[in-house]
Amino acid sequence: MGYQLTDTSYQSKRLSKEELLKHMNSFELDLKISVGIWYFSPSGGRFHEAYVPNKTIEERIEMAADMAKYGVRAIEAHYPNEVNEENYYLYERLAKETGIVLQSCYPAIFYPKEYEFGSLSNPIRKYRDKAIETLVNCLKFAKEKKLHHAGIWPGIDGYTYSLGTNFYDMWDRFEAAVAMALDEVPGVICAIEPKPYEPAPNNIYRTTSDGLIACKDIESRLTNKINKEILAKGIPLMGMQPEIGHIRMGGEDAPYAIARCLREGRLFNTHWNSQPMGNYDQDLNIGVVEWQQAEAMLYVLKMAGYREYFGIDINPERMPVEKAIEINSLALHIMNERINSLPHEKLIESYFDPENNRGEIEMILVQTMKK
DSSP: OOOOOOOOGGGGOOOOHHHHHHHHHHOOOOOOEEEEGGGSSOOOOSSSOOSSOOOOHHHHHHHHHTTGGGTEEEEEEEETTTSOTTTHHHHHHHHHHHOOEEEEEEEOOSSSGGGTTOSTTOSSHHHHHHHHHHHHHHHHHHHHTTOSEEEEOOTTOEESOSTTOOHHHHHHHHHHHHHHHHHHSOSOOEEEOOOSSSSSSEESSOSHHHHHHHHHHHHHHOOOHHHHHHHHTTOOSEEEOOBHHHHHHTTOOHHHHHHHHHHTTOBOOEEEOBOOSSSSOOOBOTTSSOHHHHHHHHHHHHHHTOOSOEEEOOOOTTSOHHHHHHHHHHHHHHHHHHHHTSOHHHHHHHHHOGGGOTTHHHHHHHHGGGO
16 A cells, blocks of 8 residues: 555635534544653653663663553654664554554754754755755655654754844755755655754744745745645645644744635644743643643644644653653643634624623633532
């Protein structure tokens, strides 16, 4: 069987008031939960040592096997340090024994010292070329293994000082590099995960809108016939993998940001956690901070008929990762039950006729507090 391209164009469909009400009363989100293998044994930070011993990839995959009981259906990993051609058999075994599949892979182009001045946007060609090579191999791996998507977190790309930064050149280098890689491996979808800062003092794509603009700019550079035919069908090749924590670090409203991606049909994946407004990247468990942000975001996904994954992206430094996954899975399922039980007709009517429904949404918000 050939590679099945993930098509998220369905997300951009507009619904009338009547169609939306029918949809909300009949559609329920399928909580396909995925986990990131990178936080199964959190490393130390800038100011402290690791609190738990490091674990091999095989040991981490054994841990993942026990998470199926919490509804985990997929695992995410970085290429080539966490998943590669040599250790892929471990992920195949995981899928066969538990049903947990490898969902996606991301090029590991942010941690190595070669990327001190960026990866795909690095002005030093030999380092940029190395990053491109890793991305190309990552895309090939995603296509060969029929993964849901590949993705890029440009954490190390960006700038320290605004003064003297050649922004045009920085964006051009990154976008040209991604387009080059996509044309070399056509027919693979690739997600961008924006972030305002960390580890670069100022990241190259700070906000959701920045990421969406980059998606369009990269697609406009594609020349491969296969890619151009896919785009002509209205299927996006570049999309988004927004994370709640990154959204809130940038002062954005999470439901709004998610809706922006859905409107473009570009929401390839979602990463879930919680985060105080601003602050450093904390990757807290879902809902422990700003429960309403996550719940309203889930409601937006229900409105759009979202069918992709719900990635738990946390940093459980002070609790067993198995306990953290149990907590996060439970939080998502509780939220899903709550949004399904909301008075959809009253909410929709309050939006379309606010003049005659003053205070109704506020009343619904208050009444849900006792559930």
